[in-house]
Amino acid sequence: MPARVINAYAAFDPEDVEIKISHCGICGSDVHTLESGWGPAKYPVVTGNEIVGEVTAAGSDVKHLAVGDRVGVGAMVWACRNKDLNSPCDEYADGFDPYCKDVVMAYNSLYKDGSKSYGGYADFVRVSSDYAFKIPENIPSDEAAPLLYAGVTVFAPLRREGVKPGDRVGVIGIGGLGHLAIQFIRAQEFYNLSDPEDAKRAVRSVKMVVLTADANNMLYNTYLNLLRPRGTLIMVGLPNDELICSPGSFVRDGKRLVGSKIGSPLDVKEMLELASKGNVHSIIQKLPMEQVNDGLAMVRSGKVRYRVVLENPTAASSLSNLKGDNSNKPH
Numbered sequence: 001m002p003a004r005v006i007n008a009y010a011a012f013d014p015e016d017v018e019i020k021i022s023h024c025g026i027c028g029s030d031v032h033t034l035e036s037g038w039g040p041a042k043y044p045v046v047t048g049n050e051i052v053g054e055v056t057a058a059g060s061d062v063k064h065l066a067v068g069d070r071v072g073v074g075a076m077v078w079a080c081r082n083k084d085l086n087s088p089c090d091e092y093a094d095g096f097d098p099y100c101k102d103v104v105m106a107y108n109s110l111y112k113d114g115s116k117s118y119g120g121y122a123d124f125v126r127v128s129s130d131y132a133f134k135i136p137e138n139i140p141s142d143e144a145a146p147l148l149y150a151g152v153t154v155f156a157p158l159r160r161e162g163v164k165p166g167d168r169v170g171v172i173g174i175g176g177l178g179h180l181a182i183q184f185i186r187a188q189e190f191y192n193l194s195d196p197e198d199a200k201r202a203v204r205s206v207k208m209v210v211l212t213a214d215a216n217n218m219l220y221n222t223y224l225n226l227l228r229p230r231g232t233l234i235m236v237g238l239p240n241d242e243l244i245c246s247p248g249s250f251v252r253d254g255k256r257l258v259g260s261k262i263g264s265p266l267d268v269k270e271m272l273e274l275a276s277k278g279n280v281h282s283i284i285q286k287l288p289m290e291q292v293n294d295g296l297a298m299v300r301s302g303k304v305r306y307r308v309v310l311e312n313p314t315a316a317s318s319l320s321n322l323k324g325d326n327s328n329k330p331h
Contacts (some may be wrong), residue, residue, distance in 0.1 A: 048120030
């Protein structure tokens with residue numbers, strides 16, 4: 001398919017910021033969307049929901065960000081702010097912005113005026129400032145990018161479910177999301193579920209399991225068996241097929257299955273703070289932005305260790321001059 005140039009700018013609202021993109025991660029959601037795995041895509045589509053860059057313009061109502069700030073944007077770029085008094089949004093009011101009835105995702109989504117959202121495989125992006133977050137000075141931009149989606153996607157449900165020191169938590173799928181989850185929980189053991197002895201030892205061994213994998217035909221009953229009574233299976237991966245499992249675990253043992261979609265602004269801020277203080281690092285393979293198709297092929301192959309991050313060389317060079325960014329230095 002021949003390349004197209006997309007100039008995707010809606011009206012600049014008072015609460016918006018414009019960002020010159022230096023880095024953008026590639027995740028499985030990008031592949032699912034581009035291939036219409038979750039339903040028909042609204043082509044043309046520009047994916048990318050792990051964005052880092054420099055604020056180049058800020059609306060008149062933006063008070064917490066300024067031109068020149070280094071910021072990150074994840075999978076969510078706009079919500080209702082509960083402005084419509086005739087149609088209140090309980091989810092937004094309760095701090096669950098991702099479940100807002102009018103939420104706009106980073107790409108393949110529609111604003112209320114009918115314009116489309118486009119993601120981070122680009123030079124610039126424009127978003128509501130509510131969903132642009134300052135990056136801590138000690139996190140390099142290339143490492144920060146995966147935290148904006150993969151990081152908060154695993155952090156938010158752990159925070160919401162009240163994980164505390166001493167809890168045993170399992171992670172299924174050690175990829176872009178999973179490698180960050182095991183750092184947040186400080187994992188100390190490994191079980192190979194294809195090994196009969198390991199599988200036997202793992203039964204009823206954990207309080208929670210975070211399922212980050214997004215493959216089809218997953219062994220949901222096996223994962224439920226890892227849980228202790230009243231344990232929780234947290235789904236953050238989103239495969240294309242249906243979930244099939246026995247209801248016995250839920251009834252007999254009081255186990256729960258919960259889903260979680262990215263995280264709220266508070267989740268993102270707390271996750272970035274923890275990552276900056278807790279020695280959490282994205283393990284990445286970096287490519288120039290023009291090699292995006294190579295990066296997507298790497299993700300499709302399942303051989304990435306553990307996240308592909310695209311870099312706009314010119315933007316990254318200028319951003320590295322900002323205080324706190326070391327993405328072009330060895331690390």
